[in-house]
Amino acid sequence: MSLVRCDISVSADGYVAGPNQSMENPLGEGGESLHDWTFGLEAWRKAHGMEGGEVNASSPVVEERIANVGAGIMGRNMFGPGPGPWPAEPWNGWWGEDPPFHHPIFVLTHYPREPLTLTDTTFSFVTDGVESAVKQAREAAGDKDVLVHGGGRVVQQLIAAGLLDQLELHISPIILGSGTRLLDNLGPGVSFEQVRVIEAPGVTHLKYRVRK
Amino acid sequence: MSLVRCDISVSADGYVAGPNQSMENPLGEGGESLHDWTFGLEAWRKAHGMEGGEVNASSPVVEERIANVGAGIMGRNMFGPGPGPWPAEPWNGWWGEDPPFHHPIFVLTHYPREPLTLTDTTFSFVTDGVESAVKQAREAAGDKDVLVHGGGRVVQQLIAAGLLDQLELHISPIILGSGTRLLDNLGPGVSFEQVRVIEAPGVTHLKYRVRK
Numbered sequence: 554m555s556l557v558r559c560d561i562s563v564s565a566d567g568y569v570a571g572p573n574q575s576m577e578n579p580l581g582e583g584g585e586s587l588h589d590w591t592f593g594l595e596a597w598r599k600a601h602g603m604e605g606g607e608v609n610a611s612s613p614v615v616e617e618r619i620a621n622v623g624a625g626i627m628g629r630n631m632f633g634p635g636p637g638p639w640p641a642e643p644w645n646g647w648w649g650e651d652p653p654f655h656h657p658i659f660v661l662t663h664y665p666r667e668p669l670t671l672t673d674t675t676f677s678f679v680t681d682g683v684e685s686a687v688k689q690a691r692e693a694a695g696d697k698d699v700l701v702h703g704g705g706r707v708v709q710q711l712i713a714a715g716l717l718d719q720l721e722l723h724i725s726p727i728i729l730g731s732g733t734r735l736l737d738n739l740g741p742g743v744s745f746e747q748v749r750v751i752e753a754p755g756v757t758h759l760k761y762r763v764r765k
Numbered sequence: 766m767s768l769v770r771c772d773i774s775v776s777a778d779g780y781v782a783g784p785n786q787s788m789e790n791p792l793g794e795g796g797e798s799l800h801d802w803t804f805g806l807e808a809w810r811k812a813h814g815m816e817g818g819e820v821n822a823s824s825p826v827v828e829e830r831i832a833n834v835g836a837g838i839m840g841r842n843m844f845g846p847g848p849g850p851w852p853a854e855p856w857n858g859w860w861g862e863d864p865p866f867h868h869p870i871f872v873l874t875h876y877p878r879e880p881l882t883l884t885d886t887t888f889s890f891v892t893d894g895v896e897s898a899v900k901q902a903r904e905a906a907g908d909k910d911v912l913v914h915g916g917g918r919v920v921q922q923l924i925a926a927g928l929l930d931q932l933e934l935h936i937s938p939i940i941l942g943s944g945t946r947l948l949d950n951l952g953p954g955v956s957f958e959q960v961r962v963i964e965a966p967g968v969t970h971l972k973y974r975v976r977k
Contacts, residue, residue, distance in 0.1 A: 565957050565973065566948035567779045726957040726973055728948065736778035736940065745777050745938040750969045752962035759969055761777065761938055 559701035559708050560618050560721035562587040568729040569705040576634050581732045587725050590756035601653050610753035622656055623697025624690040628707035629662040638664050657693045659686045661707055687716045705733040713740045715765035724757040769899060771913035771920050772830050772933035774799040780941040781917040788846050793944045799937050802968035813865050822965035834868055835909025836902040840919035841874040850876050869905045871898045873919055899928045917945040925952045927977035936969040
């Protein structure tokens, strides 16, 4: 069955971004190291058009992440830079002319904008909320899964609205101390069911089924 | 080498106790379910003088916890009830006449009190801070480990002061939403190193070496 799922790197103290996010530092201070476990992997490098790299217990997790995805959802803050109206000079995302997604992406924003196609990725801008974004992404995905790319606040909104089926945390052994905490503002009635745990070098992959 | 170590059950959103802790509800609202993974285990039941129970992937974790412990540290809020001066009617802990510790316990408090011995557990009340408590507990433990029993604020203080060597989180798949979050107020310069991960029914055991 088609799932709406998210996998995201978090610090041991639960942050998905450090403090003071900016154009120069989109993941906030210290946030880059949340992803240390991934950069050296062959599976990650291949998905980003690079050769070489390591194979370890994280490799199947990264391969599984990318497999069977038909559409994606992300927040305006991840498409960046935000918040506020779109700048006069067009902002076309962080990823250049050939974004690594290769599936339609629905960007949650308060500000309307025409769809943007870069190579084989089309970004559509959704202004009528998370339910609409999930509906459109599900339709675009067909039998495949909808992958929620982030950031943290969008994931929170989806969990709080009962729209996320599965959440996999990649827990890095770092302490950020402040920034954006993933599992906040969820409201009552949310529970998780532990599905799978994988120990890998420098990271724990912890997969939950989400219930609301 | 003798370690100062702590293992503690946390929710998926990082709380070690729910909101509104009280005499009737010492772990706060919803906090009891943090420990659901442990009550049915033979290893836990045996340590609390009961027979029967289950053996699963959590069993060696519980056995390891209890092994090689020479002394313990706990906060006044765990010895309970707190805060404030000791009540006129003596409060001798939550555990009755035969507490399950069987080693000397150093209770951090602002209020002096004579040591209290119940069967083979002696509670000493330390009023001059966490460094003193660790020093006294290390001396009492000799070659064995010092186990930090909690609660959350004492663990925070020990990490922030660079006095904790090892932290094992038992991550329950529940969301508490508010209460006492373990990994808060740690200050700068704290980092963890992932030592071991164990997947068990309804819980993930994640062990860190603590650095400061």
